[in-house]
Amino acid sequence: xxxxxNTVRRKNAGTTEATWVRYTLIGTALLFMALFLVLxxxxxxxxxxxxxxxxxxxxxxxxxxxxxxxxxxxxxxxAVPVNLVFGVAAAWCIAKYxxxxxxVLTTLVDLPFSVSPxxxxxxxxxxxxxxxxxxxxxxxxxxxxxFAVPGIVLATIFVTFPFIARELIPLMQAQGNDEEQAxxxxxxxxxxxxxxxxxPNIKWGLxxxxxxxxxxxxxxxxxxSVVSGHIRGQTNxxxxxxxxxxxxxxxxxxxAVASLLALLALVTLVIKSVVEWRHEREMKAAADVPPERxxxxxxxxx
Numbered sequence: 001x002x003x004x005x006n007t008v009r010r011k012n013a014g015t016t017e018a019t020w021v022r023y024t025l026i027g028t029a030l031l032f033m034a035l036f037l038v039l040x041x042x043x044x045x046x047x048x049x050x051x052x053x054x055x056x057x058x059x060x061x062x063x064x065x066x067x068x069x070x071x072x073x074x075x076x077x078x079a080v081p082v083n084l085v086f087g088v089a090a091a092w093c094i095a096k097y098x099x100x101x102x103x104v105l106t107t108l109v110d111l112p113f114s115v116s117p118x119x120x121x122x123x124x125x126x127x128x129x130x131x132x133x134x135x136x137x138x139x140x141x142x143x144x145x146x147f148a149v150p151g152i153v154l155a156t157i158f159v160t161f162p163f164i165a166r167e168l169i170p171l172m173q174a175q176g177n178d179e180e181q182a183x184x185x186x187x188x189x190x191x192x193x194x195x196x197x198x199x200p201n202i203k204w205g206l207x208x209x210x211x212x213x214x215x216x217x218x219x220x221x222x223x224x225s226v227v228s229g230h231i232r233g234q235t236n237x238x239x240x241x242x243x244x245x246x247x248x249x250x251x252x253x254x255x256a257v258a259s260l261l262a263l264l265a266l267v268t269l270v271i272k273s274v275v276e277w278r279h280e281r282e283m284k285a286a287a288d289v290p291p292e293r294x295x296x297x298x299x300x301x302x
Contacts, residue, residue: 048258075152075156112161146227156220160220164212204282215265238260242258
């Protein structure tokens with residue numbers, strides 16, 4: 001009886017390995033995360049608070065630090081909505097339509113993943129720098145992009161573009177076009193089809209992509225470092241400000257700003273976990289309820 005019970009437990013666990021194997025794998029994973037994730041993160045906060053909370057708070061209130069925090073949030077507030085619009089549009093085109101050049105568009109969406117962020121920054125310097133393609137025209141019209149906020153925003157948009165699109169493309173492809181076609185037959189406009197049919201189906205994937213895009217936008221270093229010029233109090237984001245402080249041997253101040261970045265990452269992780277939990281909960285609830293979308297759409301269009 002005991003052997004049969006153990007067999008049933010192993011089947012329910014989805015594996016047939018011995019108990020000691022499972023516990024060894026779990027222990028190895030936990031040890032790895034403790035050494036390479038939890039311990040370094042704890043060290044950041046410990047070093048930031050090494051001289052007390054007053055020194056920590058003073059480092060965050062320093063004008064250059066406040067400027068870097070403000071610039072980081074401004075960059076994210078611009079880059080994320082822009083990528084939201086273009087990401088949804090790109091995913092819609094790739095998943096819902098067949099057209100010549102579709103594979104090229106898919107490749108371009110993945111391009112920022114394969115290109116080094118430093119190279120991405122150099123691309124913008126080549127285009128908008130003083131000696132770049134559009135440099136003379138920009139100087140003649142007193143428009144500054146490189147070594148200014150617009151260049152930082154453009155570089156961040158380039159680096160973070162794939163996150164939303166790549167979350168939505170496989171989701172939209174798996175859902176197909178049946179519901180959208182039914183909505184059109186019922187007389188819905190394009191906007192009504194998107195708002196009442198497509199958006200409810202992709203809302204969790206969209207939110208998940210926005211979270212990842214925002215996290216990368218606030219933590220981007222390579223591309224922003226190339227186009228920013230490292231002007232203290234003007235073009236330094238939080239990652240760049242951490243580098244400047246650390247190179248000047250201001251370790252407590254550097255780790256204070258770094259801890260703020262780590263805290264934002266933890267908040268992002270919590271939000272991501274909540275989104276995943278809500279998504280799973282909604283999927284389980286939807287599995288037990290028959291779809292009523294056509295009725296809702298008819299009511300919305302009448």
